[in-house]
Amino acid sequence: MTGVSSFPVDLFVIGAGSGGVRAARIAAGHGARVMIAEEFRIGGTCVIRGCVPKKLLVYASRFADDFCDARGYGWNVGETSFDWLAMVAAKEKEISRLSAIYRENLEKAGVDLVEERAEIAAPRSVRLASGRVINAKHILIASGATPELAPSIPGLEHAITSNEIFDLKSFPKRLMIVGGGYIAVEFASLFAKLGAKVTQVMRASNILRGFDEDMRVGLAEELGHSGVTFATGCLPTRIEKRAGALDVALSNGDNLVVDQVLIATGRRPNTAKLGLESVGVATDAHGAVKVDDGSTTNVATIHAVGDVTNRINLTPVAIREGQAFADRVFGGKPGLVDHDCVPSAVFTTPEIGTVGLTEALARERYQVVDIYRSRFRPLKAAVSGRSERTVMKIVVDGTSDQILGAHILGHEAGEMIQLLAIAVKMKATKADLDATMAVHPTAAEELVTMRTRTARFIHERD
Ligand code: NDP
Numbered sequence: 001m002t003g004v005s006s007f008p009v010d011l012f013v014i015g016a017g018s019g020g021v022r023a024a025r026i027a028a029g030h031g032a033r034v035m036i037a038e039e040f041r042i043g044g045t046c047v048i049r050g051c052v053p054k055k056l057l058v059y060a061s062r063f064a065d066d067f068c069d070a071r072g073y074g075w076n077v078g079e080t081s082f083d084w085l086a087m088v089a090a091k092e093k094e095i096s097r098l099s100a101i102y103r104e105n106l107e108k109a110g111v112d113l114v115e116e117r118a119e120i121a122a123p124r125s126v127r128l129a130s131g132r133v134i135n136a137k138h139i140l141i142a143s144g145a146t147p148e149l150a151p152s153i154p155g156l157e158h159a160i161t162s163n164e165i166f167d168l169k170s171f172p173k174r175l176m177i178v179g180g181g182y183i184a185v186e187f188a189s190l191f192a193k194l195g196a197k198v199t200q201v202m203r204a205s206n207i208l209r210g211f212d213e214d215m216r217v218g219l220a221e222e223l224g225h226s227g228v229t230f231a232t233g234c235l236p237t238r239i240e241k242r243a244g245a246l247d248v249a250l251s252n253g254d255n256l257v258v259d260q261v262l263i264a265t266g267r268r269p270n271t272a273k274l275g276l277e278s279v280g281v282a283t284d285a286h287g288a289v290k291v292d293d294g295s296t297t298n299v300a301t302i303h304a305v306g307d308v309t310n311r312i313n314l315t316p317v318a319i320r321e322g323q324a325f326a327d328r329v330f331g332g333k334p335g336l337v338d339h340d341c342v343p344s345a346v347f348t349t350p351e352i353g354t355v356g357l358t359e360a361l362a363r364e365r366y367q368v369v370d371i372y373r374s375r376f377r378p379l380k381a382a383v384s385g386r387s388e389r390t391v392m393k394i395v396v397d398g399t400s401d402q403i404l405g406a407h408i409l410g411h412e413a414g415e416m417i418q419l420l421a422i423a424v425k426m427k428a429t430k431a432d433l434d435a436t437m438a439v440h441p442t443a444a445e446e447l448v449t450m451r452t453r454t455a456r457f458i459h460e461r462d
Helices: 018-029 044-049 051-072 084-108 182-193 213-225 315-330 359-365 379-384 413-425 430-435 444-448
Strands: 009-014 034-037 112-114 118-122 125-128 132-141 145-147 174-178 197-202 229-232 236-242 245-250 255-258 260-263 267-269 302-304 344-346 351-356 368-376 390-397 403-410 455-458
Touching: 009 018, 009 118, 009 315, 018 034, 018 044, 018 084, 018 132, 018 315, 044 051, 044 084, 051 084, 051 182, 051 379, 084 112, 118 132, 132 315, 174 182, 174 245, 174 255, 182 197, 182 213, 182 344, 213 229, 213 351, 213 359, 213 390, 213 403, 245 260, 344 413, 351 413, 359 368, 359 390, 359 403, 390 430, 390 444, 403 413, 413 444, 430 444
Parallel strands: 009 034, 009 132, 034 112, 132 302, 174 197, 174 260, 197 229
Antiparallel strands: 118 125, 125 132, 145 267, 236 245, 245 255, 344 351, 351 403, 368 390, 368 455, 390 403
């Protein structure tokens, strides 16, 4: 069908991922007529090829340590092996189930779903791939982001990204991962635990730029124990396909033969060919849609939430942005998303959980900074003989005693930081932690029993 539809909608959402689906459902709940377009699978990156399938693979990978621990605790574990294709099938089943729930929830909310690509044609109209044009009072761009393929080298077409890795036809026994960020370390960790020989190649001198130094150093050490080999301060310069394997040349002169090269060098907002230029929606140098605090662009009828805005690229943030947008525009509820003090976790083994300022940032911004740090071997690993270490660090404003940041490297750090983030967000002080009774025996009890300051830094001002 071509031409102008007679069906006017109040909100047209481009992209049925975390942010878009939340905005669509909430707006519909406020009585708006909502249409949402998705060109791939309902659920977006998080459900289809991000957080959820990644966490399932992380669970799979952790059985390696469980088998090892079990032996230390008297179990006689027989021979174990891992079936990659069985795991891929189990993962597919689960994400299909979740995608179906997303679809059902949209239907229940009365949202009209169109499964095709949509582009902005005018400040109040959208053109679908079929040629159909929909007029809408408001347009929400929630098109997410896509892996950035860098560096640009000969043979890059032989490499894969996080989009492809979940559905490989065979397990990559030798895996090269390029990059040192969230995605790179998570896959390095889980594939090493699953038995792959992993080489992580990065331009920086260590993983996870921007994270607290103790977490970076501690995790690099743990990844090393898991068998990950690092090539730092270097990058691949060429990838050649030879006899079913990939021959990769590195800038440090080394040559490696691997089964797959995973590029994890960041993500780019999905703004290409969306029609933004034609209506004058402003984007930044990285291609992200520029928005104000209420997620509205420089064109009053066009808004954007989630990774496409490149603010904080995390699922719960996109969901909050979608909710706040729909509440504000269709529910008469003003209220902005607070992007400060957002906790996050890196799902390596062991995990990192982090909230607030790193020691380095606190020392830049505050006059007196107190550091409390603890490093210990978790009880479970001590008995089974594994070398794993847990690191906990609290960064405190030495003047007011307020906790500025908390960083945990250890088993279930993601779970711990979610709870500790409440205290940090409420501006708890170190004295509040000290006043809290410990739960024994746990790892988390260390957070409320660190009495002795590890270091105090005083910023000499002119
Ligand atoms: P990140 O921004 O975390 O890391 C990108 C990595 O690629 C860095 O190591 C960076 O190096 C390197 N890099 C960037 N550009 C180049 C280049 N041109 N050549 C070589 N190396 C380069 O991106 P990710 O792709 O890992 O993840 C994207 C986002 O997704 C994250 O920032 C996070 O917001 C989200 N995410 C969150 C997860 C979670 O919450 N657990 C899990 C996965 C993703 P350098 O350090 O030198 O700049």
